Amino acid sequence: xxxxxxxxxxxxxxxxxxxxxxxxxxxxxxxxxxxxxxxxxxxxxxxxxxxxxxxxxxxxxxxxxxxxxxxxxxxxxxxxxxxxxxxxxxxxxxxxxxxxxxxxxxxxxxxxxxxxxxxxxxxxxxxxxxxxxxxxxxxxxxxxxxxxxxxxxxxxxxxxxxxxxxxxxxxxxxxxxxxxxxxxxxxxxxxxxxxxxxxxxxxxxxxxxxxxxxxxxxxxxxxxxxxxxxxxxxxxxxxxxxxxxxxxxxxxxxxxxxxxxxxxxxxxxxxxxxxxxxxxxxxxxxxxxxxxxxxxxxxxxxxxxxxxxxxxxxxxxxxxx
Numbered sequence: 671x672x673x674x675x676x677x678x679x680x681x682x683x684x685x686x687x688x689x690x691x692x693x694x695x696x697x698x699x700x701x702x703x704x705x706x707x708x709x710x711x712x713x714x715x716x717x718x719x720x721x722x723x724x725x726x727x728x729x730x731x732x733x734x735x736x737x738x739x740x741x742x743x744x745x746x747x748x749x750x751x752x753x754x755x756x757x758x759x760x761x762x763x764x765x766x767x768x769x770x771x772x773x774x775x776x777x778x779x780x781x782x783x784x785x786x787x788x789x790x791x792x793x794x795x796x797x798x799x800x801x802x803x804x805x806x807x808x809x810x811x812x813x814x815x816x817x818x819x820x821x822x823x824x825x826x827x828x829x830x831x832x833x834x835x836x837x838x839x840x841x842x843x844x845x846x847x848x849x850x851x852x853x854x855x856x857x858x859x860x861x862x863x864x865x866x867x868x869x870x871x872x873x874x875x876x877x878x879x880x881x882x883x884x885x886x887x888x889x890x891x892x893x894x895x896x897x898x899x900x901x902x903x904x905x906x907x908x909x910x911x912x913x914x915x916x917x918x919x920x921x922x923x924x925x926x927x928x929x930x931x932x933x934x935x936x937x938x939x940x941x942x943x944x945x946x947x948x949x950x951x952x953x954x955x956x957x958x959x960x961x962x963x964x965x966x967x968x969x970x971x972x973x974x975x976x977x978x979x980x981x982x983x984x985x986x987x988x989x990x991x
Contacts, residue, residue: 672686673777673778676778677742677743677778677779679701679705680701680704680705680731680735680736680739681693681697681698681701683735683738683739683742683778684697684701684730684731684735684739686774686778687735687738687769687772687774687775687778688735691730692917692918694727694914694915694917694918695907696722696726696897696907696914696915697727697731699895699907700720700728700731700732700895701731703718703720703893703895704718704732704736704867707826707865707867708740708743708744711825711863711864711865712863712864712865712891713863714893715865715891715892715893716860716865716866716888716891716892717865717866717867717868717882717888717891717892717893718865718866718867718868718892718893718895719868719870719879719882719883719892719893719894719895720732720867720868720869720870720894720895720897721869721870721871721872721879721894721895721896721897721942722869722871722897722914722942723871723897723898723899723914723919723939723940723941723942724871724939724940725918725919726897726899726914726915726918726919727915728830728869729762729830729831729869732828732830732867732869733751733753733762733766733828733830733869734762734765734766734769735766735769736828737749737751737766737810737826737828738766738769738770738775740826741770741782741796741807741808741810742770742775742778742779742782743779744808744825745779745781745782745796745797745798745807745808746798746807746808747808747825747826748808748809748810748811748822748823748824748825748861749808749809749810749811749824749825749826749827749828750810750811750812750813750819750822750824750826750827750828750856750859751763751766751810751811751812751813751827751828751829751830752812752813752814752815752817752819752827752828752829752830752832752856753812753814753815753829753830753831753832754814754815754831754832754833754834754838755814755834756792756813756814756817757814758814758830759792759812759813759814759817759830760791760792760812762812762830763791763792763793763794763810763811763812764791764792766810766812767784767791767794767810770782770783770784770796771783771784780799781798781799782796782797782798782799782807783796783797783799783804784796784797785797785806785807792811792812792813793809793810793811793812794809794810795807795808795809795810796808796809796810809822811824815829815832815848815851816847816851816855819855819856819859822859823859823860823861823864824859824860824861824864825860825861825863825864825865826864826865826867827856827857827859827860827864827865827866827867828867828869829852829856829866829867829868829869829870829878830869831869831870831871832848832852832868832870832878833845833848833870833873833874833877833878836873836935838873839873839874839877840873840874842876845874845876845877845881848878849878849881852878852881852882868882871939872938872939872942872943872944873938873939873944874938874944875944875945877944879894880944896942897914897942898914898940898941898942898943899913899914899919899924899927899940899941900912900913900914900921900924900940900941901913901914902941924940927940928940933945
């Protein structure tokens with residue numbers, strides 16, 4: 671019974687392979703979506719975006735456990751994972767490899783095993799049993815953002831935090847380079863029914879999540895799971911003001927973090943709603959968009975504001991109205 675549950679259900683697999691694993695409701699929500707990808711590929715969307723606060727279990731579930739479970743069920747598949755550094759990506763690969771090579775994994779998926787002569791931690795293959803013989807199967811590749819993946823395909827391509835820190839996020843050069851890598855390298859590795867999974871602790875409106883969602887071609891093929899540390903409105907899972915993972919980060923701990931990191935980083939990293947800068951006067955969520963027909967039916971007033979940049983300096987620019 672446990673074996674079958676672990677084989678068919680991601681959360682059950684995580685618990686079976688790690689007796690210390692604690693699943694919260696948001697892990698179950700994400701797991702259901704990842705299982706949907708395994709079952710249907712890109713039928714409903716091409717890119718799944720998941721933004722969660724730091725230390726809320728996204729990497730363990732999505733970058734380590736999910737690839738192992740997916741390969742067990744699809745031993746001919748190829749998976750690529752990537753993160754801001756090659757070392758971190760290889761660390762994910764090492765942990766996934768250890769899970770695939772564990773006794774409990776072999777019990778759950780007896781027809782799948784790590785290829786015997788594979789020594790690499792970041793790039794390895796599996797074998798699948800067919801009849802009395804073992805045949806070459808799929809592969810797992812982990813690289814840093816910008817790393818070489820030519821010649822590798824992916825039924826699932828996982829990007830886990832492509833930006834390292836605030837300094838990278840604030841750099842337009844770094845963001846443009848990341849976007850070029852995403853469009854010209856990462857996305858082109860997907861198989862015809864492949865799906866891109868982008869996990870992101872948000873940093874900036876122009877980070878990878880922001881660029882994907884604002885792109886006219888990508889936007890219609892995206893599903894976005896937004897999980898702020900403290901709920902900003904009532905939904906099916908919690909009331910406004912409730913913490914995301916109350917048994918790990920209760921509201922008192924989150925309020926303390928908010929005071930310590932300040933509103934700028936709190937809004938982006940923990941609430942998934944980046945602001946342009948720490949002193950931003952107008953927040954994006956304050957802006958309401960209405961169409962022209964609705965506007966015509968409203969009683970409105972028109973205002974003209976002018977910043978003349980007037981100066982006593984002889985080098986000042988002219989002002990024209």
